[in-house]
Amino acid sequence: MNSWLSEILITDIATETWQQKAKEAALADNFRAQAFGIAPENVDEAIQARSQLLKSVLPAFSEFCQTTLQVQPQQMLHILWDLWLPLAIKIASVRQKLGHPLIQGILGVQGTGKTTMSKALTLILQELGHRTVNLSLDDLYKTYSARLVLTQQDPRLIWRGPPGTHDIDLGLNLLDQIHQSHSPIIVPRFDKSAYNGAGDRTTPEIFSGVDILLFEGWFVGVRPIDPKAFDSAPPPILTDDDRQFAREINRQLQNYLPLWERLDSLIVLYPTDYRCSLTWRKQAEQQMIAAGKPGMSESEIEQFVNYFWRSLHPELFIKPLVKSPKLVDLVIEINRDRSFGKIYSNSTS
Secondary structure, three states: OOHHHHHHHOOOOOOHHHHHHHHHHHHHOHHHHHHOOOOOOOHHHHHHHHHHHHHHHHHHHHHHHHHHHOOOHHHHHHHHHHHHHHHHHHHHHHHHHOOOOEEEEEEEOOOOOHHHHHHHHHHHHHHOOOOEEEEEHHHHEOOHHHHHHHHHHOOOOOOOOOOOOEOHHHHHHHHHHHHOOOOOEEEEEEEOOOOOOOOEEEEEEEEOOOOEEEEEEOOOOOOOOOHHHHHHOOOOOOOHHHHHHHHHHHHHHHHHHHHHHOOOEEEEEEEOOOOHHHHHHHHHHHHHHHOOOOOOOHHHHHHHHHHHHHHOOHHHHHHHHOOOOOOOOEEEEEOOOOOEEEEEOOOOO
């Protein structure tokens, strides 16, 4: 953590020296500054707004770190200051310019921290006065019984997750109700632990006055690609059966386009090396096992992750997406150590 940033916890954040260091840091990265709309002519105002927001959100954020993330707030302070606060301010600004509630898509493969970021942004946006709700793509899964029928029809669908395992109409109905400012709205929820981990719908939640929805998932916003791409696909798409499965999943993506058309904006959490998600998943399972919870073996994890790579390979689907200014508004690169790298909007990359 930057030493000047750690002073927030022990001193007055409005000191002149502190403000100067904060301004210099905000302008040091041109891509990030442009992505968050910060320039020399407005940096004073931007830092003042972020400082005030930090001061008001810090008590709730500290509790979030200790209870939800189970880490000390100091460990997350730099992420809060450098990313989550300016990103929340940016999202709030987009919402204010719209004439209707904002549906913000967040795309990230396994281990990129999309769920954690969504929860942190919700906390900050609530502080900014926006009634914010999280929706995971997982919450739109078909029921357990409906997925049993799917598996009988196509035994290759051994796990929930790929395109074809979601109730698209359920999602469309919800997003349309939010866009049209209906209140209250019923938000579906999914219990992954039901049926020995197969998962099923659980009690939905009811919200009133929602004006921002954070819609996150591992292929939110992902679009079908040219089927010819599978002729020379990267591993683990190796066999004719693998290629046939990948082409079928690609066709299923077409059915999700109406959902993506409801997005007002899309943020992509983009690993600099997609293979890191396998390492991150292994680390997560090891932590679960160390905590006395059930977890998968390394071979089971590899089988699990490879299954998702065979269905929607990040190199084929996400890599070209992040280069599209028409489809993606902000790209946040994730380094191998899970720190944040380059942050840029497609108009400034």
